[in-house]
Amino acid sequence: MIRVQREDFDPGREIAALSGGNHAIGGLVVFVGLVRDMAPEGGLSAMTLEHYPGMTEKMLTRIDEEAQARWPLEASLVIHRYGRLEPGDRIVLVATASAHRQAAFEACQFLIDWLKTKAPFWKLEETPEGDKWVAARAGDDEAAERWLPVKKPAE
């Protein structure tokens, strides 16, 4: 399941709803992404998350379906916010549940690695020098690449 929303979410409530009553679940893994303070020396460094309505939901749904296909998950949830956020605010939640922990850990990592390269969001930082668009990081592409299927050697 995926949600794209402006409002904050409560991780505790979401976890309870995700696992509620499903006793096949032995392990539940949660990742929460937060707004980091980019200007700790002073001055609030708020940011605004822009997104592409329509494509955002489509990409997150597709990534979620892929996780469900690749790992034996009992449930999965991605919530991503947009709009103006301040340091300490929650941006994203990824939760996965499975009978055993390995699938839950791996699927959670896969989901956050993939959404960081595929989900159409862009961060605009407020700085003393003016608004600046955050640049994508090469590390995110590399993190996503490790989840690509291993190519079989030619026969």
Place this chain on the structure above:
Amino acid sequence: MRLLYFAWLKTSLGTSEEQIEPPGDVRDVRGLIAWLKGRDAKFAEAFADEGAIRVAVNHDYARPADPVRPGDEVAFFPPVTGG
């Protein structure tokens, strides 16, 4: 054809969206970008490094050789920074 621009592209081009009717020989993403660059200096500058721009057609990532047709929604944006 509806074009959408996001993030710094939107700022550089001064618009987030426009309706266009490219000539009939614009059949793919590559051709569309070439036509846009030729149309306007602002576009030529913004699309100077085509490797830095991502393209989506009807909400799916598209490659230079992928087709574009009348009625399509084509979006241009820098690499994403969500999460």
